[in-house]
Amino acid sequence: MNFVIPDFYPAAAEIFVAVMALIVMMATTFARGIARGLAYYLTQATLVAAAFITIGTMDGEVTLTFSNMFISDLMGDFLKVMIYFTVAIALLYGRGYLADRNIDRPEYYLLTLLMTLGMMVMVTSNHMLSLYIGLEMMSLSLYGMVAFDRESARSTEAAMKYFVLGALASGLLLYGMSMVYGATGSLEFSGIAQSIYHQAANRTVLLFGVVFLVAGIAFKLGVVPFHMWVPDVYQGAPTAVTLMISSAPKLAAFAMTMRLLVYGLFELAEQWQSMLMFLAVLSIILGNFAAIAQSSIKRMLAYSGISHMGFVLLGLLSGVVEGDRHFALNAYSSAMFYAVSYVIMSLASFGMVILLSRAGFEAENIDDFKGLNKRSSWFAAMMMVVMFSMAGIPFFIGFFAKLAVLQAVVAAGYVWLAVLAVVMSVVGAYYYLRVVKVMYFDEPADSAPIRAPAEVRVMLSANGLAIAVLGLLPQGLMSVCAYALLASL
Amino acid sequence: MTGLPFLSLAIWVPILGGLLVLATGSDRNAPLARFLAMLVAIAGFLVTLPLYSQFDASTSAMQFVEILPWIPRFNINYHLGVDGISVLFILLNAFITIMVVIAGWQVIREKVAQYMAAFLIMSGLMNGIFSALDAVLFYTFFEASLIPLYLVIGIWGGANRVYAAIKFFLYTLLGSLLMLIALLYLFMEAGGSFNILDWHQLPLGMGPQTLIFWAFLIAFAVKVPMWPVHTWLPDAHVEAPTGGSVVLAAIALKLGAYGFLRFSLPIVPDAAQAMAPMMIALSLIAVIYIGFVALVQTDMKKLVAYSSISHMGFVTLGFFMFNTIGLEGALVQMISHGFVSGAMFLCIGVLYDRMHSRNIADYGGVVKVMPKFAAFFMLFAMANAGLPGTSGFVGEFMVVLGAVQFNFWVAFGAAITLILGAAYTLWMYKRVMFGVIGNNHVAQLNDIDGREFAFLGVLALCVLAMGLYPYPFTEVMHASVNELLRHVAVSKL
Numbered sequence: 001m002n003f004v005i006p007d008f009y010p011a012a013a014e015i016f017v018a019v020m021a022l023i024v025m026m027a028t029t030f031a032r033g034i035a036r037g038l039a040y041y042l043t044q045a046t047l048v049a050a051a052f053i054t055i056g057t058m059d060g061e062v063t064l065t066f067s068n069m070f071i072s073d074l075m076g077d078f079l080k081v082m083i084y085f086t087v088a089i090a091l092l093y094g095r096g097y098l099a100d101r102n103i104d105r106p107e108y109y110l111l112t113l114l115m116t117l118g119m120m121v122m123v124t125s126n127h128m129l130s131l132y133i134g135l136e137m138m139s140l141s142l143y144g145m146v147a148f149d150r151e152s153a154r155s156t157e158a159a160m161k162y163f164v165l166g167a168l169a170s171g172l173l174l175y176g177m178s179m180v181y182g183a184t185g186s187l188e189f190s191g192i193a194q195s196i197y198h199q200a201a202n203r204t205v206l207l208f209g210v211v212f213l214v215a216g217i218a219f220k221l222g223v224v225p226f227h228m229w230v231p232d233v234y235q236g237a238p239t240a241v242t243l244m245i246s247s248a249p250k251l252a253a254f255a256m257t258m259r260l261l262v263y264g265l266f267e268l269a270e271q272w273q274s275m276l277m278f279l280a281v282l283s284i285i286l287g288n289f290a291a292i293a294q295s296s297i298k299r300m301l302a303y304s305g306i307s308h309m310g311f312v313l314l315g316l317l318s319g320v321v322e323g324d325r326h327f328a329l330n331a332y333s334s335a336m337f338y339a340v341s342y343v344i345m346s347l348a349s350f351g352m353v354i355l356l357s358r359a360g361f362e363a364e365n366i367d368d369f370k371g372l373n374k375r376s377s378w379f380a381a382m383m384m385v386v387m388f389s390m391a392g393i394p395f396f397i398g399f400f401a402k403l404a405v406l407q408a409v410v411a412a413g414y415v416w417l418a419v420l421a422v423v424m425s426v427v428g429a430y431y432y433l434r435v436v437k438v439m440y441f442d443e444p445a446d447s448a449p450i451r452a453p454a455e456v457r458v459m460l461s462a463n464g465l466a467i468a469v470l471g472l473l474p475q476g477l478m479s480v481c482a483y484a485l486l487a488s489l
Numbered sequence: 490m491t492g493l494p495f496l497s498l499a500i501w502v503p504i505l506g507g508l509l510v511l512a513t514g515s516d517r518n519a520p521l522a523r524f525l526a527m528l529v530a531i532a533g534f535l536v537t538l539p540l541y542s543q544f545d546a547s548t549s550a551m552q553f554v555e556i557l558p559w560i561p562r563f564n565i566n567y568h569l570g571v572d573g574i575s576v577l578f579i580l581l582n583a584f585i586t587i588m589v590v591i592a593g594w595q596v597i598r599e600k601v602a603q604y605m606a607a608f609l610i611m612s613g614l615m616n617g618i619f620s621a622l623d624a625v626l627f628y629t630f631f632e633a634s635l636i637p638l639y640l641v642i643g644i645w646g647g648a649n650r651v652y653a654a655i656k657f658f659l660y661t662l663l664g665s666l667l668m669l670i671a672l673l674y675l676f677m678e679a680g681g682s683f684n685i686l687d688w689h690q691l692p693l694g695m696g697p698q699t700l701i702f703w704a705f706l707i708a709f710a711v712k713v714p715m716w717p718v719h720t721w722l723p724d725a726h727v728e729a730p731t732g733g734s735v736v737l738a739a740i741a742l743k744l745g746a747y748g749f750l751r752f753s754l755p756i757v758p759d760a761a762q763a764m765a766p767m768m769i770a771l772s773l774i775a776v777i778y779i780g781f782v783a784l785v786q787t788d789m790k791k792l793v794a795y796s797s798i799s800h801m802g803f804v805t806l807g808f809f810m811f812n813t814i815g816l817e818g819a820l821v822q823m824i825s826h827g828f829v830s831g832a833m834f835l836c837i838g839v840l841y842d843r844m845h846s847r848n849i850a851d852y853g854g855v856v857k858v859m860p861k862f863a864a865f866f867m868l869f870a871m872a873n874a875g876l877p878g879t880s881g882f883v884g885e886f887m888v889v890l891g892a893v894q895f896n897f898w899v900a901f902g903a904a905i906t907l908i909l910g911a912a913y914t915l916w917m918y919k920r921v922m923f924g925v926i927g928n929n930h931v932a933q934l935n936d937i938d939g940r941e942f943a944f945l946g947v948l949a950l951c952v953l954a955m956g957l958y959p960y961p962f963t964e965v966m967h968a969s970v971n972e973l974l975r976h977v978a979v980s981k982l
């Protein structure tokens with residue numbers, strides 16, 4: 001057997017982040033006095049440098065390496081860059097929060113880097129095993145981060161729940177992978193696709209496997225009926241960690257869905273599309289109705305996230321209509337645009353929750369936003385932008401995300417699905433409006449001034465303005481999403 | 490037509506000006522905010538004047554057209570233009586905005602900058618609705634205009650404002666989201682175009698036409714509002730501050746009716762013809778039944794709100810008889826109602842600012858302490874009742890004439906409202922203004938000051954001018970109305 005030295009170049013960013021994770025670990029062990037600050041700045045520098053490396057090594061070609069386990073393409077590069085920025089912004093928002101609670105230990109940043117590396121591996125995997133390794137790397141880091149406030153019983157409970165259910169989902173996913181391997185004889189996505197195309201696979205075993213794969217994906221995306229962990233973990237985790245879970249991992253989960261279902265199992269699109277339809281309909285209905293009943297803003301945003309992921313699925317399930325693949329690019333790029341838009345909005349929403357928290361006080365309930373307009377009309381306006389955007393009101397990015405996805409759904413001929421989605425959007429509008437209502441129509445219950453470091457204020461303002469500006473001019477991001485997928489479809 | 494992009498200016502001057510007003514910040518700068526808002530409102534009005542003076546009334550084609558690619562990915566364009574149907578609403582809107590700024594001058598003491606900014610931004614967005622020729626652009630303006638009105642009702646409204654604001658928002662959102670699906674469907678059918686004018690020429694089968702008609706109907710009927718989806722309006726009106734009520738009655742209600750003319754009639758003409766009996770029936774119910782409902786109201790604002798619904802019933806009646814005089818009458822009625830209902834709400838605002846009550850029973854004998862005010866109020870009440878010589882008469886008379894051409898019994902039903910309108914308006918006037926002075930509060934009322942005299946006087950001139958010489962208004966719309974009717978008469982099947 002010949003040992004071929006793989007081409008390391010396409011994986012430069014992954015290797016860099018892995019090395020930096022080790023450096024952060026070593027450096028903070030030896031430089032104890034300044035460990036916390038050092039870890040934070042090293043992590044941020046790593047993310048920025050990784051973005052430069054990814055952009056620098058981007059060539060628009062599809063390159064396979066590491067025995068075809070690793071794929072470098074535009075979709076991967078785009079999502080990786082988005083992940084770096086998302087993680088960096090989440091860290092920036094969360095730093096003060098963690099420091100106030102004395103949990104900004106260096107290990108937190110180490111876990112963040114390992115989580116980022118896991119997501120990068122997921123995004124660039126071309127093989128069941130590398131996908132699974134990336135997924136576990138991300139998940140295990142997240143379990144640790146949820147439990148990071150070890151004095152908090154609630155965090156520990158949330159971490160426990162997340163871990164047990166996450167392990168179950170990983171089991172389902174592995175089971176599905178083994179079935180698909182059994183049916184097709186390949187773990188590599190292109191090999192799987194080839195095998196199905198030549199009808200060499202046993203369809204019964206294959207479909208059985210696909211069901212388990214979809215279940216595993218659904219858990220990671222957090223869609224009904226695999227959503228049970230989402231509200232509890234969002235609520236129980238320290239808000240800075242909730243911010244982390246609700247943002248970048250959604251992009252990684254989207255990439256995982258694309259790799260597994262579209263790159264590997266595209267021949268079975270109509271089968272998995274009907275499964276996704278089931279998940280999407282349930283998520284949009286349950287997510288929106290359950291969100292109404294919440295008094296905790298974190299739980300409300302959790303359920304709202306479930307319904308948003310349902311919308312992402314709506315885009316994914318509109319790709320193939322009766323064997324016609326013309327819609328695929330439009331549908332998948334709409335779904336990606338939705339996922340990216342959601343992440344931008346989610347960052348801002350939890351960023352606002354963090355902004356209102358301070359040492360000894362957790363902004364936890366919707367009522368904590370009462371009278372925010374009187375306390376800070378600027379940040380009230382930012383939160384209003386986020387809420388209206390999530391509700392899908394123009395001129396904000398959330399509207400164009402919905403427009404793109406609904407357009408794909410209508411193009412695929414599922415008008416009833418589009419009608420259901422918009423009716424549920426009205427239900428959704430109710431609870432977003434309630435947040436605007438408490439901010440603008442109610443008197444403040446808490447008159448403490450809003451104190452936050454300048455960089456958080458600036459970033460949060462930029463984040464809110466980005467939602468508005470991208471809403472006025474959504475073309476750029478939309479065409480980037482389409483272009484990123486063009487090469488691979 | 491060359492020259493400045495007047496439509497873009499009409500949209501963006503108030504919006505950017507509104508943001509500027511917002512930037513003046515806290516109430517310490519309230520005088521600056523008021524002054525700046527006034528300046529922006531006047532500038533916003535001035536930039537709309539060329540739309541009238543340079544308007545070519547001899548053609549039905551779109552004028553002042555601006556077209557720029559906005560979202561090429563979905564072939565969405567920043568496409569603006571006006572014809573004889575829409576141009577007057579832009580002027581009306583810009584004009585009413587000035588009135589609203591004056592009306593809120595002293596009354597609003599809290600968060601002045603936010604109040605003024607909300608109205609200016611709303612004004613820009615509504616100009617966008619009336620001039621958008623791209624469906625997505627139309628829709629974005631249509632939806633976005635909900636936000637400022639929601640905030641206005643919720644922040645500066647009365648006791649039950651939160652309920653009213655949320656009801657208003659969700660009601661209208663549900664309607665317009667279904668329209669979005671229809672727009673996306675038309676986008677597919679038209680081969681990837683959101684251009685409304687392309688859609689006018691798009692052949693469609695009866696089945697899709699009917700469904701699209703219903704989707705549009707729900708969206709626009711809620712906005713008009715037509716019976717039976719009118720219940721949000723009295724709540725919103727009662728709770729809104731005076732400025733909010735004025736904009737709601739004068740402009741926002743016109744959006745739905747305008748939607749019928751721009752979307753329902755030309756895009757799905759066969760379905761519109763087929764549904765016409767139902768639409769006429771709904772309109773007549775609004776005219777007559779809501780007229781009776783108005784009669785028994787004890788709250789002045791509620792009474793005028795119901796009277797608005799009844800008058801808007803006249804408008805939709807005029808649309809669905811498909812004859813020139815009826816349609817033009819409906820348009821005149823819309824403009825006139827903008828002046829009259831705006832003036833009525835301002836009058837009620839004048840009383841409310843002094844007494845903090847809208848209850849008819851709390852008043853009586855106001856004429857003795859506020860004679861100047863009583864004269865204005867009388868004029869507007871008469872216009873609301875449709876007295877000849879006021880603008881209210883022209884529109885109603887034209888619609889009734891159109892109805893006589895169409896069907897005698899419809900005309901009969903519509904004519905009843907002239908009596909009903911007179912009954913509820915004048916009865917309210919009598920109870921509020923005449924009789925013995927009801928209580929000490931009324932006895933201590935001051936007559937209107939210069940500021941109030943100014944805005945009521947300007948509106949009175951408009952009402953009279955339009956009532957005595959409506960030709961400048963009908964002349965502008967004539968070509969477009971005829972073209973619309975010609976278009977609707979051609980089947981798309």
